[in-house]
Amino acid sequence: MRNKRILVAALNWGLGHATRCIPIIKELVANGYEPIIASDGKALKLLKKEFPHYQAIELPSYNITYSRKGSDLKWKLARQAPGILKTIQEERRLTERLVEQFELFGIISDNRWGVRSDKIKKNVFITHQMNVLSGKITFLSSYIQQRYIQKFDQCWIPDFEDETNLSGKLGHLNNTPENVKYIGTLSRFQKNECPIIYDYLVLLSGPEPQRSILESKLLKEFGRTDLKILFIRGIISEEKIPNALAHISIKNYLYGELLENAINSSEMVIARSGYTTLMDLSKLEKKAFFIPTPGQKEQEYLAKRLEELKYAPYCEQENFTITQIKKSGKYKGLSNFGDHSLLRDRLAFFERE
Missing domain, CATH: 3.40.50.2000 (Glycogen Phosphorylase B;)
Known part of the structure; x- marks a missing residue:
């Protein structure tokens, strides 16, 4: 019997979304799943370099660009909103085809709103932002984010739920929705004692x-x-x-x-x-x-x-x-909150009927 296939899709906005998917993909493989990798642009190139032996799918690009002046950023992003919504719709259509083509068992989408399918009940959204800070329109941007998160079966937040956490108010609400689960901080790296160069x-x-x-x-x-x-x-x-x-x-x-x-x-x-x-x-x-x-x-x-x-x-x-x-x-430098094996525990979601 072949391994269950899980689509892992990363947003191409910088390389952070792709790199934090690396430990997730490795954990999937270690637990007997077969990852299908999906993204676009530099993020897809990076994931293909890290995992050259796995199937890689190119997703539609959001083509998000920044302004030269930081004060103009939110207005530039607002002007790009119609294009972003179109890309989300294209993602949905492509994802439904991928579910059929690869007989997908589950989906893990890192900040790609359109990568989910009604044909399966194992849709996971990854984000560290339950609250999306955007100045005077923070309420609106956070509301939109939380509404999209509700469309997924689970939302995994790469942080810890208690007071010792990394994301602060970004990843924590006064009332945590039932589908939100904390998976601990994610990193592909290990601390090694070595000479300073x-x-x-x-x-x-x-x-x-x-x-x-x-x-x-x-x-x-x-x-x-x-x-x-x-x-x-x-x-x-x-x-x-x-x-x-x-x-x-x-x-x-x-x-x-x-x-x-x-x-x-x-x-x-x-x-x-x-x-x-x-x-x-x-x-x-x-x-x-x-x-x-x-x-x-x-x-x-x-x-x-x-x-x-x-x-x-x-x-x-x-x-x-x-x-x-x-x-x-x-300043004391950043601290390691420790590996609580939360990610490994969360993968049990894909085992439940």
Whole structure:
């Protein structure tokens, strides 16, 4: 008898949604399921690199773009709403075909609203945002998110339910819906004791043009120092950028064990405050400095919360200078909340009739 097939679909918005699906896919395989991988763009390329032996499906692209000014972000996203809704409808139609084609037993959708099927009763939605922060329209964006979540059989939140948690108000409501389950923080990495090679690891990610804007700013700032820097651009490409500075090593992208080793061998990580990055650095118990994506309220909230908890400092992108990092010594770094095996327990959902 062949293994039960589970479709695992990741949103292509930066690489965080794809990378946090990696431990889920590995756990599915370890428990005897056959994953079918689905996404688009860079996220799909990454998952195909990590899992070259599994079937990979290209989904319709949301084609979400950012503004150059953070203050314009919510209005630009609002203008893209009709296209997003169209993509959701296309996802639904394609998903129904995939259920038939691959005889799917279940679906795990990381923030792809349209990847679910009425033909099966094993539809799981993954998100760390029960509340979607969007300024004055937070109530509306959170209401829409929660309404979509109700359409799924279960919603898995990669965090812990108790007061010691990583997502704060993003992933916690006063009254938790019955279909919401917490699965613990997700990370593909393991903490290893190894010699420190780099003073700082710069870990870039996220949509353009903000990724490139921060890249230029950081290269300029660190170019004036003699600090040992590993600079990971977050681009899955063979294209290289010129670099005449001996103290800065530049990589387009590292994945798997190579990235794990790079983070473990760095004194401190400078990165966006995206939730998947927070989960990874928490698992590795790293000191960090965060620079939220301008206009992205979720990242701004997470960075501010970590600073208030004395885990890690942050600053706005436009205000970043090397001197900002000096205040990092006053912070304790991120903590590992521990592996409670919650994800393994949640997979029992696919065994129940």
